[in-house]
Amino acid sequence: MSWQLLMLNVVVIAFTSLLILEASPHLPAPKDVTVHSSNFRNSLRWSPVQVDGGSVSYTVQLKTGAYNRWSEINCTRIAQTECSFLQSAKARRWTIVLRVRAEMGPRTSAWVETDPFVAERNTTIGPPKVNSVIVSSDSLLIGVAPPFGPEAGYLFQYHVSYWENTTITTKKEIKRSDTLFKIKDLKQLTLYCFTIRVELVAYLDFHLFGLQTVPECYRTTISEAAKAGYIVVIFMSVGLLLIFIIAGFFCLWRHQKALKYLSQPPLRIPSHFEEYLREPSMPHLEMLENHDEDPQDSLTVVYTGEGSSAYGDMLDGNACSRSSSSSCDVT
Ligand SMILES: *[C@@H]1O[C@H](CO)[C@@H](O)[C@H](O)[C@H]1NC(C)=O
Ligand SMILES: *[C@@H]1O[C@H](CO)[C@@H](O)[C@H](O)[C@H]1NC(C)=O
Numbered sequence: 001m002s003w004q005l006l007m008l009n010v011v012v013i014a015f016t017s018l019l020i021l022e023a024s025p026h027l028p029a030p031k032d033v034t035v036h037s038s039n040f041r042n043s044l045r046w047s048p049v050q051v052d053g054g055s056v057s058y059t060v061q062l063k064t065g066a067y068n069r070w071s072e073i074n075c076t077r078i079a080q081t082e083c084s085f086l087q088s089a090k091a092r093r094w095t096i097v098l099r100v101r102a103e104m105g106p107r108t109s110a111w112v113e114t115d116p117f118v119a120e121r122n123t124t125i126g127p128p129k130v131n132s133v134i135v136s137s138d139s140l141l142i143g144v145a146p147p148f149g150p151e152a153g154y155l156f157q158y159h160v161s162y163w164e165n166t167t168i169t170t171k172k173e174i175k176r177s178d179t180l181f182k183i184k185d186l187k188q189l190t191l192y193c194f195t196i197r198v199e200l201v202a203y204l205d206f207h208l209f210g211l212q213t214v215p216e217c218y219r220t221t222i223s224e225a226a227k228a229g230y231i232v233v234i235f236m237s238v239g240l241l242l243i244f245i246i247a248g249f250f251c252l253w254r255h256q257k258a259l260k261y262l263s264q265p266p267l268r269i270p271s272h273f274e275e276y277l278r279e280p281s282m283p284h285l286e287m288l289e290n291h292d293e294d295p296q297d298s299l300t301v302v303y304t305g306e307g308s309s310a311y312g313d314m315l316d317g318n319a320c321s322r323s324s325s326s327s328c329d330v331t
């Protein structure tokens, strides 16, 4: 009787061990198992397992430091190689360990476990968004938005590092909690660059630094005082220039004779006009004489000269004396 029982036991053990062998890890385990967490968006990712003759699925399990038992999350026999987990705010301080294995029908791979993960310690906080920059002569007014949220219980502090873009750069840093703030005491007409990162503050002793923004550079404008100064300088320059021009013309007028002597050849009136002037019987002449009260007309004759006694009457003596070599007969 007992040997029969023993036989049965042996058979059962052999059978179960066969079953175990059948279900034993045949599949290669997933590789590159990593936890990705950015701004508290958590996911587990791994490389796909390649097996001939069928599609592989994956199962992910999770346990926390407080409740040390593996439990299923919504990633059981999934086809994709990514599983997001525990996005809730309350779980951010939990210590989490995850494991994943490949499955194909009854065949499974070994589990691959992750390092302990604590969202508040392991997550990567992104850079803030720079929404606006208003440049003035001595400041930059910067508008930012947090990398995520806003969320209750979290406070964002913006650490702004800025520097003059010269060969020797000394960086300065300011810390602000408003989303609109000013970098003050800048030099006018100077290129400044800045980069910002957030510090996430939640409760006593907890803080997490985020990534920095790509540096942005802006040139400060000219100050109103300097602008007024430039305007004054420009006006004074223009005034001085005008004074010089007027003085120049005055000198020219004073030294007309010398200039006329220097200019080679002397100015001559067109020959047809000269002829016309020589012909006293021309009817147009009366028109000229009619205007003889206008001193402008007599001056025009002065320079045409060439001694035509008919027009001498029109010329006043003074003009004549100033006219050069061309004769000017005053009757
Ligand atoms: C699991 O997935 C179902 C359906 O996709 C969804 O309704 C449920 O909220 C998920 N549960 C968790 C814990 O993500
Ligand atoms: C979380 O951070 C700790 C300490 O920096 C590190 O040892 C651990 O590997 C990280 N966890 C994950 C899942 O990357």
Ligand SMILES: *[C@@H]1O[C@H](CO)[C@@H](O)[C@H](O)[C@H]1NC(C)=O
Binding pocket: 165, 166, 167, 193, 215, 217
């Ligand atoms: C800073 O100045 C250098 C030359 O002085 C220039 O090559 C560089 O592009 C500037 N950086 C930025 C961000 O404008």
